[in-house]
Amino acid sequence: MTTLDSAQFSAxxxxxxxxxxxxxxxxxxxxxxGFPVRDKDGKVRRIVGVADDVSETRKAQQELLRSNADLERxxxxxxxxxxxxxxxxxSFVQLLQKRYEGELGSDADEYISHAVSGAERMRRxxxxxxxxxxxxxxxxxxxxxxxxxxxxxxxxxxxxxxxESGSKVKVGGNLPAVYGAKAQxxxxxxxLISNAIKSASPDRPPEIRVTARDRDGMVEFSVSDNGxxxxxxxxxxIFEIFQRLExxxxxxxxxxxxxxxxxxxxxxxGKMWVKSEPGEGSSFVFTIPLQSTLPAENPA
Amino acid sequence: xxxxxxxxNPAEACLTREGFADVGLIHELRVVxxxxxATAFLRREGNCANEEVPDLVLLDLxxxxxxxxxxxxxxxxxxxxxxxxxxxxxxxHAMDDIEKVYRSNGNCYLVKPPDLNDFFSMVRRIVDFWWDxxxxxPAV
Ligand SMILES: Nc1ncnc2c1ncn2[C@@H]1O[C@H](COP(=O)(O)OP(=O)(O)OP(=O)(O)O)[C@@H](O)[C@H]1O
Ligand SMILES: [Mg+2]
Numbered sequence: 001m002t003t004l005d006s007a008q009f010s011a012x013x014x015x016x017x018x019x020x021x022x023x024x025x026x027x028x029x030x031x032x033x034g035f036p037v038r039d040k041d042g043k044v045r046r047i048v049g050v051a052d053d054v055s056e057t058r059k060a061q062q063e064l065l066r067s068n069a070d071l072e073r074x075x076x077x078x079x080x081x082x083x084x085x086x087x088x089x090x091s092f093v094q095l096l097q098k099r100y101e102g103e104l105g106s107d108a109d110e111y112i113s114h115a116v117s118g119a120e121r122m123r124r125x126x127x128x129x130x131x132x133x134x135x136x137x138x139x140x141x142x143x144x145x146x147x148x149x150x151x152x153x154x155x156x157x158x159x160x161x162x163x164e165s166g167s168k169v170k171v172g173g174n175l176p177a178v179y180g181a182k183a184q185x186x187x188x189x190x191x192l193i194s195n196a197i198k199s200a201s202p203d204r205p206p207e208i209r210v211t212a213r214d215r216d217g218m219v220e221f222s223v224s225d226n227g228x229x230x231x232x233x234x235x236x237x238i239f240e241i242f243q244r245l246e247x248x249x250x251x252x253x254x255x256x257x258x259x260x261x262x263x264x265x266x267x268x269x270g271k272m273w274v275k276s277e278p279g280e281g282s283s284f285v286f287t288i289p290l291q292s293t294l295p296a297e298n299p300a
Numbered sequence: 301x302x303x304x305x306x307x308x309n310p311a312e313a314c315l316t317r318e319g320f321a322d323v324g325l326i327h328e329l330r331v332v333x334x335x336x337x338a339t340a341f342l343r344r345e346g347n348c349a350n351e352e353v354p355d356l357v358l359l360d361l362x363x364x365x366x367x368x369x370x371x372x373x374x375x376x377x378x379x380x381x382x383x384x385x386x387x388x389x390x391x392x393h394a395m396d397d398i399e400k401v402y403r404s405n406g407n408c409y410l411v412k413p414p415d416l417n418d419f420f421s422m423v424r425r426i427v428d429f430w431w432d433x434x435x436x437x438p439a440v
Binding site: 083084086087088090091092094095098123 | 309311312315318391412414415416417419
């Protein structure tokens, strides 16, 4: 048995790893782990090693990254390109309704009104998808914003719904300033408050509390209600796109609201979850950084 | 007042016609369906020799042969045409498009509302403003 000198040693190692281009010219990703086998004098006799062809794993990883980007791009383009045909469908059935309602018989009136509401629902879905894909595909224009202003704007947008439902929205004291994109964060509060109103228990008027506290360099917000609450098994499900609970009363909902909220929060570097006792109400909790923590804005 | 509508989608054009019919101005509307025809119409070239130069242009951005941005540039760089108000009416919400249009001296950028009644009231407001509120130069 021969011993290997250091040149042979490294040649052997290279032989293991240099197979990254196959004979047919295709490039492969190899992960190798080799170690020397020494004789009793400490001389290296052999290199024992395993060279794994990890090309498939690596390809899968890269495809996953790409498919996320593709998916976003798809959602954006699809919802964009769907706008025009959808506008045509909506507008022409509305035109039919406007011009011929009461002239084509009651069956025709009913069919047309089904078509109108179907088209309207489709529009809400597409707009929701578009909003969702925009969260990631656009630059986050973050700035220091007062969360008092965010909550105030959200409440102002919901004025009619709050009044009609007889809801009370209370804000717990002075809310801190955070670092984020104003329009997106307002949308989070608006979605959560509107959900609390829509999901209210029939036997008591909605009471909603918005509070904030500091937590590890983040602000932890909570939007709590006195509604029917949510069962623990549904805690994650409600954040998934298009998922709504059977008892959701409002047939206009699309099930996009909470997934949009969570995406916005995560885009800001925070987290969002729900706490609830069925029968007692729910609290939607999320964190937003106090300061800029976004990599793009902190070039090292 | 004469209006030129540059719109390739016949359904969209039909809807705009309905909008102008709603305010009794259907007869003022001419329609061309691509960018090259738009420029030819405005310059009264070829079989457009007998057309009158419009007082107002409604321009879509997504057009075959020559896109709306190019048509806009043609108009705004032609001494005989640059005085004509050009209203871009499109489905695009893209900030890029909005900026480009105003940088090329487009007079106004409007996004087509998805709801029919909103669209009709947009047409009504266009008419209210450009017919009754604004003063335009005399026709050439
Ligand atoms: N405060 C709440 N109390 C009880 N259930 C809730 C509450 N908020 C949300 N939910 C449940 O979670 C589901 C998902 O909420 P989400 O906001 O994603 O969709 P949505 O409100 O139904 O529709 P959208 O917000 O898209 O109009 C709701 O349909 C409802 O069943
Ligand atoms: Mg919702």
